[in-house]
Amino acid sequence: MDAETGLAPDHKAELRLWLRLLTCTNLIEAELRRRLRESFDTTLPRFDLLAALDRAPDGLTLGEVSRRMMVSNGNVTGLAARLEAEGLVERAADAADRRVFRLTLTKAGRREFTRQSAAHEEWVAELLGALSPAERDTLHRLLGRAKAGLRGGSERS
Secondary structure: OOOOOOOOOOOHHHHHHHHHHHHHHHHHHHHHHHHHHHHHOOOHHHHHHHHHHHOOOOOEEHHHHHHHHOOOHHHHHHHHHHHHHOOOEEEEEOOOOOOOEEEEEOHHHHHHHHHHHHHHHHHHHHHOOOOOHHHHHHHHHHHHHHHHHHHOOOOOO
């Protein structure tokens, strides 16, 4: 144990774990991107925006979408404009602050997201199918502990 940092001198196991997590994330994300493109002629950011709006029936401001998706307001603005032009998203002035726009799904947007999300759910199940249900539960629990530790809080899920 290093007296100054409190860390073990050899962190190879932690580095290997981080690289394994990163590799798994990148492989899953790349496959989901490919399948969304091939099956729906769409992108992961478009899917993510529709998903964020699906979880917020009263809509979201551009800033709220930006924070949830962890992207810049500029990225959200362009994406929202394209989805609005396709009739999947509506943009309206916020009732409380007319300078702010709220995005909501249109009926067509909700139908399209329902189609895409059903396929997405099946794909994720397939991609994680090498793990047994018990292994998935254990991994979920352990990653929850890691997430709580990263946030410095008591979150355990």
